[in-house]
Amino acid sequence: MITLTGKKVSEGIVIGRLVFFNRGEREIRKIYVEDPEKELVRFQKARKKTAAELQELYEESASELGEANATIFEMQQMVLEDEEFVNRVVRMITEQKLNADYAVKESVESFLKVFSVRPESYVRGHETDVQDVASRILRILSRGRKDRMFMDEPFIMAARDLYPSEAVKLDKTKVLGFVTMYGSINSHTAVLARTKGIPSVIGIGEALKRDYEGKMVIIDGFDGKLYIEPDQTTMERMKQKKQQNLQKVETLERLKGKENVTQSGQKIDVCANIGSREDIERVLRNDANGIGLFRSEFLYMESPGKLPTEDQQFQVYKLAAEAMGTKKVVIRTADLGGDKLPESMDFPGENNPMMGYRGIRISLDKEEMFKTQLRAILRASAFGNLQVMFPMITSVEEVESAKRVLERAKAELKEEKAAFDENIKVGVMIETPAAVMISGEL
Template identity: 50%
Template sequence: MITISGKSVFGGVSIGKLLFYQRNDKVIKRTHVEDVDAEWNRFQEAKDTAVTQLKGLYDKALADVGEANAMIFEIHQMMLEDLDYIESIENIIRTQEVNAEYAVATTADNFAAMFSSMDDAYMQGRAADVKDVSERVLDILSGADTGLKEMTEPCIIAADDLAPSETVQLDKSKVLGFATMYGSSNSHTAILARTMNIPAVIGLGEGLLQEYSGREAIIDGFTGTLYIDPDEATLKEMQEKREKDLEQKALLEQLKGKENITKSGQKINVYANIGNVSDLGAVLKNDAGGIGLFRSEFLYLENTDFPTEEQQFSVYKKVAESMAGKKVIIRTLDIGADKQVDYFNLDKEENPALGYRAIRICLTRPEIFKTQLRALYRAAVFGNISIMFPMITSVGEVRKIKEIIADVKEELKNEGIPYKEDVELGIMIETPASVMVSRELAKEVDFFSVGTNDLTQYTLAIDRQNSKLDEFYDPHHPAVLAMIKMAAESAHAEGAWIGICGELGADLELTEEFLKMGLDELSVSPSMVLPLRKRIRECE
């Protein structure tokens, strides 16, 4: 038995096979070939295999997420059949007498550069698509096994770390837990684990070897331990520990349908944070009062191009209808920093957490922002949708947002498209600047939602993605709590309500403190709704 210690980011016990997330590290070399006809046939066979894979992905996506979201796989099929693309590859193979891999990679680079240089935003988006379909063909040609395309059984996912764009592609129904070599407790792997209610251990270091892939493993999310090839005594102990945990969760089930009310009669709303439509089942199962944070950026992370207005409208409408009149707060695009999307073509930044991200992208690229706002205002007809904006630092930003909203409403009105006029608007309080001018901001909006992850990061001047700084990252710091209290006082003074949608909302040690501050709402991972309700009902 091999025992590796790390850091727990979500409790619980998972038992199953370990499966390593593979990345494509292939190097494309230019090699001379004698038989160009055979090489051309190699490409054609790989292309046909890729088309077959894409058809399968389309069918799966159609069943999982609907036609609008599945359309990307049809587009990729068409790109692989594009005559200009195919002729370029054939020309390079035959005239230069080189291998198919080199011809595909060169064509991909040339076409991507051509698309990127165009003025039209739609055509610029094709750059990422041509790269994506070419990578698929290159994987087939080189026999590379990348990612987790085939998860045939439930397993524990192991990796050095996982980017947001990688976690969204996982078949979440088959993920038993996460075990990573690196990462911080505030990484997206950790947040996803808490959302999915599955055990996760990070910081396992170099001791987590790829050769362990396929072997039996146990994650003890309570102690932050990973066991490889556990002995019988450890397996028995962990099975008992898992049963006990499940029993405690069963007791929490009795709180369903109960109010979030203290012994002295103070009420508070408890909502859930989600990343996409597939999380709706967990929201309803855990009896959340609404959705306090829908991270709309995952629509962008899951796509290889800007999601269209219809794609977004379909998703927002489904969420609103599924929640049947309960509040659904959708945060506008929060791309940048650790959430990078290739087709946005964002420049590399020395300090991305302080850089071009979130509302700063939306206000300087209004064509992207307007598409999302149109979809949101249209979907609001079908339920109780509120909209909130991230990374706000000034009143001027909010007023500029309102001007763009006015333009969007006017467009929809002139086009005869139904939309909701009076959508509730709010902002994220996640910068010290927004706290310091919170009284003025409260006059402009209906509500505040405190993003405690970023607020802590910016208040303490600590990069929350840097695992070396975990011991200094203190969300309980008096300065952070003082910021939240000040924002709450400002909101209530101007008739706005305030909640928390950051990870701190689920910190049961602070629940009583938040109640004393008079917070109106706490939004947490679906799995934390009932434990938080239990804690609230125990408070005086």
């Protein structure tokens, strides 16, 4: 038995034979053409068809997985329409008289080199989406068919990487789960795997060899493991773990739509804990009474090289508010610091970073950043039942200071005549010993 370890992306246990996904990419050759105008027409037609396919993917995703996940393909549409990318391809065709295929390939590579390192670029952190669009254009230019996988029996898929447009098309009746050599847990592919409920492990690296093709394997999506030719003990252990998880899921399914009542007869709310816009669909699907904790710091973690803008945050909070209707959505202001260190910020070294400079102390120290977030929350409060919660509180003074910033944000929005809930509820998270001791005053 061989055990490989990667990053856990989507929970679950699946057992099956390993099949490698072949994208069927061909070598792109550099060819000088006699008729650049004809080549330009080829490129524009391929762009148009790519746009149509992306729109189709958007509509399918919105229907099956919800609007939040479908926005992935809106971002890909931005790549397709990016002036710098398009102009680069056009120049290579018209000025250098190169074939469209090669012009697209070279332009994408140059595009990624330049824009993936710019802090303000929408490309940074979404390189796979750019490659996904390029692959689609090149497939259309070569008159290739849409990617499909044909297997008679359900299987576990292995790949070097997987594009979002490939992940969204995975047929759960055929693809039991998937593993990849590369990838990020915050990638659009990872998000789609979780939303579709397909057990998966990514980032295994070169240890995932083609020699394993056809072998019996087990994906343990709970622990990020891939077992190749598992021994009998491991097989039995995984089957038992799978059955226990199945029973848990079935129990939860039966409870959907029912009131949440304790054995003593007390009605309670069971709310969700989320960290991104993609989680919102699962909250709705699993019948939560609301969102009890929206960990907003992940918006900062997933915004490589720069802080999320007010409008970017507003759109996410608004989506949550509208999706939940009258149900409450408690947004915890960014609990940065400790193990949550976004690239866009510098943090001092500490002996105890988990309890030191983090949470509300960072927010109060970086007041403009804090006020920007509060403005976004307030604006979104006009669309639902939003509430604000401050993290890592250790004193009454911190709460009072945070409320003063909130009042300044309200005053600005009033002056701008922007709609918001003037009576938005405000609370704190009791998570420090100091907060416990002064909880009566808070």
